[in-house]
Amino acid sequence: MQSGGDFVDLLRQSGYRFPGENLGDVQSERDLPFEPTDATTILAFQYADGVLVAGDRRATAGNMVLYDRADKVIDLDAYSVMAISGSPSIAFEIARILEHAFQYYRRRLLQEMSLQAKLRRLSLLIKDNLPLAMQGIGAVIPIFATYDQADARGKIYFYDALGAQFESADFTTTGSGSPAIRGAMYYLNRWGGRRFVEMDRDAAIGHALQLLDTASEYDSATGRYERSADIFPSVKTITASGLAEIETEALRELYVQYVDGEEAGRA
């Protein structure tokens, strides 16, 4: 007997097809090698209270800057976010499906979807997107971050373009700016005096802002603090009490302190 908690099944009954399912035979104009588009920088790490996820706000097309207010850290429910690098269209579609799928499951079956099931749902959607990913126009490589109530700790998972999922022990970063900071994150975490997991909220946010600034120094597709429009990167924390978006005023204070000011000289 069918339990009826699968939101994707409900969508299919109403005629919905995931973009990748219908476009399997579309070819891009040139015969491009498989090369995921991932012009952005996303990072996530464990800190003292849970998990921090941060991303820059820039959306690009080639060498053009399209938009400086893109939010790439998307809320899925009260305890989880998906941070996206890759094709925004497909990524937003996946986030929208998941957001509804988690809620639908809870309401329909009267129980919360387990963490393992949430990870699996995301993985399946990435697999469904394979045809678009292989054409180099629709790959999505997300980070999934959540707070696991049962384990009483934050958890970070990253995916490859085919949907395989890996849990990150301490930190991870994806996107075109990630090579510029992956080594810096390792260095900070190992010899920076304090590991990420020992940092309090302010220090964690301050370091995330420093790292995104570093990425934007070397990667043209990663935006930094936009002075003229006063736009900061998106920074979210997930703790035992749930998901919180860090407000602009708090970011401004920590930006002054960590990126421009007195803490800037030391890690």
Next chain:
Amino acid sequence: MMLSDEPYRWAEAVANRRDYIEDQIRTGSPVVGVGYEDGILLLTLSQSQQKVFEVYDRLLLAGIGHSTDIENLRQAAIDMAHSIGFNYSEDDVTLRQIVYFGLGPAMKAGFDDVVRSPFLARVLLAELDGQEGAQIFYTVDYDGAFYRHEGCVAVGGVVEADVMMVRELSGLDAEALSLSDAAGAALRAWAIGRWIGKMDEVPTDAEELEQVAGEVDVVDVLVTALKDMEVEAVVLERSQLGKNKYRNVDAEEIAPALAQFKAD
């Protein structure tokens, strides 16, 4: 069809069907909905099974009657809400759509189809801060007839109970009540509905009915009921962070309202 060839027998069959359904539903535990300063409260008493359900971000459903029939209606409402919410937007999910185009026709069809079992259920739905207003309720009867209410609502085993419960609630200021006061008012209304639903002969005369309702010993009904039933209270709460406004109310939050009805 044979039944429609004979108008008298058709009318008799419908009347029999009504009697049968009403007989099945009448002793059920009523559900009361009342607005309060931060949203909407739905309250009922039950032996253990859940009776108030989350449908969507700002929508609740509760029913009285056969639990599997309520379950089927609940699932239909949830499916409809999520399809609309995904394909259009969260703001397009309205109680009016779900009642007018979903539950109403489904229950009407169930009632009309004489060779199948009808929905043995009366349903109550609540919507917080939608297009129609801040505290909107709909009730859908077993035959698919639906009614819209603002501020407060109640569904019991018989229509007379609904009327008397709503009368009990009607003087309240639904935008100013505290949660605990709203729970107290809902409990009193519940007791009146419970008493009327359990009467052998419910008075049909309005004056007589009002007199009966006025004489219900609310404290006694609740003290007796609370010996083997538990209060289930669910809110749609504006101050909840995020889109989803559903929350189960802890017994402690409405303890002051409950205190007067607890046996020693």
